[in-house]
Amino acid sequence: MKKESKEEKRDSLSLRRNALGLGGAVVMSAAIMGPAVSTFFNPQFSMPFSGAATPLVYVLCLVAILITASGIMEMAAKLPSAGAFYTYVTQGIGPKSGFVTGGLTFVAYALLPPAEIGLVGSYLQNTLRDEVGIALPWWLIGLAPAGLMIFLALEGVQSSLRTALVLFTVEVIVVVTLAIIIVMHGGRDGLSVQPLTPGASPHGVNGLVTGFIFAALSFVGFEAATTLSEEVRKPTRNVPKAIGFSVLFVGALYVFCVWAEVIGLGAGNANRIDGSSTPWNDLATSYAPWAKLLVVFAATSSMFAVMVNSNTGVVRILHVMGREGMLPRLFAYVDPKRKTPTYTVLAQGLFSVVIALLVGAFSGGLTNPTGGSNVYGYLGFLLTLGILPVYVLTNIATIRFFVKRGSFHLVRHGVLPILAILLMVGLLVGQIQQQTTAPYTWFPWLIAGWVAVVTAGAIWLSKHRPNKLAVAGAVMATGETENEIALSSDGVNPPK
Template identity: 50%
Template sequence: MSQDLAAAPGDPTTQSGSLKRGALGLSGAVIMSAALMGPAVSVYFNPQLVAAQAGAATPFVFALSMVASLIVANGIMQMARELPSAGAFYTYVARGIGARTAFVTGGLMFVAYALLVPAELALIGSYTHDLLAQHGVQIPWVIISLVAGALMTLLAVRGISGSIRVALVMFSCEVAVILVISVIVLAKGGAHGLTAAPFNPSESPKGLSGIALGMVYGVLSFVGFEAAATLGEETRDPKRNVPRGLVYSLLLVGAIYVFCTYAETIGFGTDSTGIGKLAADAAPFTTLGQTYAPWMNLLISLAGISSIFAVTVNSNNGIVRILFAMGREGMLPRRFGTVHPRLGTPAFAVLAQSGFALVVTVIVGFWVGPFNAYAYLGAVLTFGIIPVYWLTNIACMRFFRKYRPDQFNVLRHVVLPVLGILLMVIPIYGSVWPVPAAPYNWFPYAVLAYAIVMALIATVLGRRRPEFLARAGGVLAGVESDAEAAGMDEVSDTVAVPGSRADAADPADPAAAPEPA
């Protein structure tokens, strides 16, 4: 198998072309996004980070983050209907703004998705190590992380359908466990009885800045809702099922977050003592289980491991498809854009991404500790994904105004995109003022510096090799009729080369190729 996957692009074991068509339906798209958000991971490990900033208003932060994500999702859904592609945001920005901006978007997407994988691998190593240590079993966290990485790679190589089936089982089990323990906590009245105080923003001891900084981890909890957009080439009827998958997964997981974080806050208590214990607890849901339902301890532990692994698998699938699209269009070495002829998976991209993830996991995990690796990488990737949301909504406004005037709608293509952008400014604001403690104070600037470097590279490429950037977003999903329905020239599924049919744009339709902006 490894020899097949390592074969050169010209070998018979690899081919350029499309991913496996029609592998998933609507339910697969929903599970892809929902499992990537990782409900158990988020309610196990993010509320304490939010509580440290927003106090008892933690459920309010999650509710606000859900609303912001739903509004942001509007722009993504609009573009997904018109441009179903494995490149997702990369393709949307290429068509709506231009190739240079798309190049930067691809770089930011790499930060967001690629860092989520090592963050989760470090977390599963840390969490599982601690659980085993409680029972006298000592296995180094790094060994656990490496084994999880190997299983992740195997699932990705074998195909998206297998990954989704595994994710569905894990998602169902983890959701059942966290809902049961939440119901038990609330049925017992929590620490001091039920109250609506957690939905009052004034409960934040740091005021608006606490809400804003807490939203960094609120938004982090929803990162992945857009994952279904990367399945545009593998989902049946993608123009219908991908947008629906996005919104259904957001509503489902958002409701779980709000309910479970409310139970978590009530379980510890809304007073300063209870919130202090919540913020200081590395595994608060485990503590809730020991306090309110000791018989569920094992189930809670297994649900946590299951959820972390499901997030790892699905986030890996997402970044692999971004790499595949960029390689197929020549923005990365073309081997990234090849698929295994028998499995129909982007095998080289899978191996390259897995290698990167494991190296980052080991280096950062030993440098700052595995749990800090999760917290730090999680903050950085959030700052990476938020500008991508901004750019996609800008692309949505510009694309429909210029290239789809007959479909243009002020609410869907102006009001909601602008509101989504403004809402996503809140966590950025909270991360720069008041200045947070190190190292969080320099994370936003590190991502900004990275984006500037990517922009400079794109500018140089645009001047020296404009045909290189002109291919950005040029390969769309679907058969010829899909391309025609989108008002575009026929787009080949093969890697575009100068002078080929796939490289040529229809001069009658400016949307058929991205601008070199």
């Protein structure tokens, strides 16, 4: 058997370099936020509290997320790694914290695909039943996009992002077009900036605060471009730009569309909206009946884009953790032809389907659309509890990293990260306090238990395999450290 050269072994561990430009990275972050899904389904969870002032809530959220993103952008500019948060926290705080961060990030990203399987399944089950009289179980509907997600991931990141770009473009066109039509009609009671003022909140400042807690869910995933750092051209420049551009673009879209929604409904109706409402279906019926099916298509394509992009992110995080010995070496394998982590893709795809089916079966049934919607609600809350501590840890890591480097900037590496920490801790506490019924009251304990498990794993590695923990987060898109680790590793490719 021909002995594998050092160059060949290094290449066998690498994802496809320079596969994407700035545009692809922007699509990764923007699409995972799901502009259509977040616009069509999320504001009504804020409106029982902030009512007609919900557009102002989204303005405040945009500012808060930009502050939070600043620390992540600073780290992405210095540490271009597909491990993203896992790498940042490892370099800024330490390997044990990095390992815990990797575990929390896994919860956040890995639960998004099964959550979307449940949402797309239940949404289309209801739509097909109401519009054409076809009765299909939500789980069967959800398996179709899940299978396509796995196929695209096996084909490579370019195929996934090309599909996401098309879907993202369609959903943005539909939701913005409908919003413009509402504005051109003058809405229900005329155009007004009142929804952008605190006085529009029916419950005052407390209503704004609570509405903010729910609206912030629309921005989860803004950092997804960081997981493409090893596949984007000039990652130290393009990844931070992608994060900033995607937050600004999608955030502005949210503000405009939610403002148009309130204008279209009228302040009184907006104050009566609740989480079970489907206001955009009603808006389409009132202002553009011909667009109702387009709304359904845009919502569905947005769910699928979120599914594809979140899957892309978690696959790459798991790949890096496997490559560094934090997970079984099977996760480090890269298909030599397609340059994709084949076994990681299959494992994550199977996980998504199984979790969606299990949660749905035990929370509403496999034939009742409630089962699918509960999958989205339960897993969505869980992944939020997972990602918020990651944002906190990353901003702590930003402060420590730049202090240790001797390149600390008071505003970029001090003031902004501290503000981000305070905002995200407050949001996390608010999320927990607002959920007072089971099973939501159980979920913080599930996350706490998961943190305990991964912390125990980090401690075990530090005692029994300190060399593995020592290299955590060290694999970069550039630099000799990556080559040294790659060439010293053993047993990366599974036996044939």
